[in-house]
Amino acid sequence: MTTFRNLVVLGYIFITLINCKNNTKKDRELPRIAITGLAIESSTFSPAKTTEEAFHAYYGEDVFQYFPFLRDPKDTLRQQAHYFPAVKGHAIPGGIVTKEAYDALMKKTLDTLRKNLPYDGLFFDIHGAMSVEGLDDPEGDMIKQIRGIVGYDCVISTCMDLHGNVSETLARETDLITCYRLAPHEDAMESKERALVNLIKRLKSGKGKPKYKAWIPVPILLPGEKTSTRIEPGKSLYAKVAPEVEKKGVIDAAIWVGYAWADEPRNHAVVMVTGDDKEQVKTSAEMLAQSFWDVRKEFEFVAPTLPFKEALKQAINSDKKPFMLSDMGDNPTAGGAGDVTWTLNELLKVNEFSKEGGKSLIYASIPGPKLIEDALKVGVGGKVKAYVGAEVDNRFAAPVLLEGTVRAIKKGDKNAEVEVVVQSGNIFVIVTKKRKPYHYEKDFTALNLNPRETDIVVVKIGYLVPELYNMRGDWVMALTPGGVDQDLERLPYKRIKRPMFPLDKDMETPDLSVRWISSAGLK
Incomplete structure (x- = not known):
């Protein structure tokens, strides 16, 4: 019996060694x-x-x-x-x-x-x-x-x-x-x-x-x-x-x-x-x-594109929800600083968003570390008043003094770190500790916001990503200022190769024949 068991064990060992050899190979x-x-x-x-x-x-x-x-x-x-x-x-x-x-x-x-x-x-x-x-x-x-x-x-x-x-x-x-x-x-x-x-x-x-x-x-x-x-x-x-x-x-x-x-x-x-x-x-x-x-x-632009005032007028007059408005010039998904305050400053001046029964609007988003600090102290329901934005890019507008009621606080986002919703009149401004683009419905609902039932949603983005695109009631891209200005002819190019279309609209037909690239490591 002992001899039989020993033979069995030796057999398993032999098979294991063969498998190990094959696996190693x-x-x-x-x-x-x-x-x-x-x-x-x-x-x-x-x-x-x-x-x-x-x-x-x-x-x-x-x-x-x-x-x-x-x-x-x-x-x-x-x-x-x-x-x-x-x-x-x-x-x-x-x-x-x-x-x-x-x-x-x-x-x-x-x-x-x-x-x-x-x-x-x-x-x-x-x-x-x-x-x-x-x-x-x-x-x-x-x-x-x-x-x-x-x-x-x-x-x-x-x-x-x-x-x-x-x-x-x-x-x-x-x-x-x-x-x-x-x-x-x-x-x-x-x-x-x-x-x-x-x-x-x-x-x-x-x-x-x-x-x-x-x-x-x-x-x-x-x-x-x-x-x-x-x-x-x-x-x-x-x-x-x-x-x-x-x-x-x-x-x-x-x-x-x-x-x-x-x-x-x-x-x-x-x-x-x-x-x-x-x-x-x-x-x-x-x-x-x-x-x-x-x-x-x-x-051509992927959506209707208008100067900001015309785009906003169209959004206010629309009965489609949500009317998506792209704040294109400071789009952080294209390289903008994400803290240009020009658009937010203009929105806060509009009477429609301060009167009772006026249109509702979500603004996503603007960095404001000082306001975040104050909001964490007073909590949801508390009042805050602090400057936001334009710490990095103040070429187009100064920091905005934002005053309102804290409606939501969320910690732990990978990019924003802390997000706070501040209501000023009918505008719900998402303020972040660090800049963050808003791509998904859950970005809003996690802050107790309902974009589908909001009249106007302003996002610092160019063309809408799929989830926002599918959510839109209507959509206009607004020509706003910033580091990714869509009017390329206004940008001070000095080093790109010229001629270049569309900057040089009447340029001659270029040589579009193959340039053969040698294999890596060969001259």
Whole structure:
């Protein structure tokens, strides 16, 4: 009996050793992939500056929490590789990033990447419109520093926002590259997943880097509020991208609109196509670039756009709830400081919002740390009177002395930290400790506000994100002042490449032929 048991135990040990050997072999076959990236849109026309804390960076294993398709260790993609997350930061759009913040985040990124060398691949997740003090091409600088650590045998796959910029340096230093195909960016995570899938496929197949990378700069610079894929011509233009990817010999194709509110040479539209069939890559890239150029004069604002007084008059006269009013010039989701008080100051002067039975209005939002401090002392139902806004951008209006009753207090928001609703007449002003864009119905209901039953909702945003868009009774985008002024011809551009449409409306047809970008590491 003892002999039999011993034989059974020895059998289990033998089988376990065989399985361990097979698993070890399988593990060795899985590619080693690093993950990193920093993302922000930075307006150089705003006086705001972005510091390190604004990136709310994830480190190490926590990076998986940023990507829904990698959160669960049992997810298919998690099983396809050994991952080594470094640093992933994503800041609300804002002003130029301080060199101190950039250097600190890059040091943490590079130090972490050094710890787990070597890598077969790297998933580089960025926005593409970061501006940094003293740098013209931060993403290009970032990837070059990363290359200095991971080397040129490592295959880098980059995912970007379509409002990012692709410099020739970034195009050269990356191997695979793609961007979102929808604006609003409902396909953001889908696009990031595609970039990672592309990388894994190339590594597992042994094909590695693409044979060809086509890069075409397109001299167009338009705001996102005119290039939404909800409407034409953006809808049809971006619909042409996916079919090109289905063609044999093409890995991915992308159109970048570029970022209009930074004055740097790389700020313009770009088309890129990667693949192994030179002729097909060329044909696809030139077709997409020409298609963009052909419809350049057809781009219009995604919604009716009026000067502020006309927009407000229309909102007051409307019987549709809620009438959404975009305070576009200081849109923090595009790079505005988020604390311009010009619009709020104008609203507080309007008799309609102070008389009994007048229209109700929610204003989202304005930073006011001093008022927050006072509100926390008096509590809900208490009276407050303090200055709000214009601590960062006071070019258009001074701080507003806001007086009213505290209707709600909420602590713990990732961006705002503390939110307070102050009622002044029929206006409900959301005051925050730190700036925060308001995208979702729950942003309002969590503050005991009911946007659907409010006559007018003013948001510091341009085109409405899907949830607000679906909630709207009606909508007008108001031409208000700020760091992301929609009237590009008023902006003091000095360094972008000219001629540029629409700033140079009668410019000659540009050269839209392919510029072949050498593989990373080759001259």
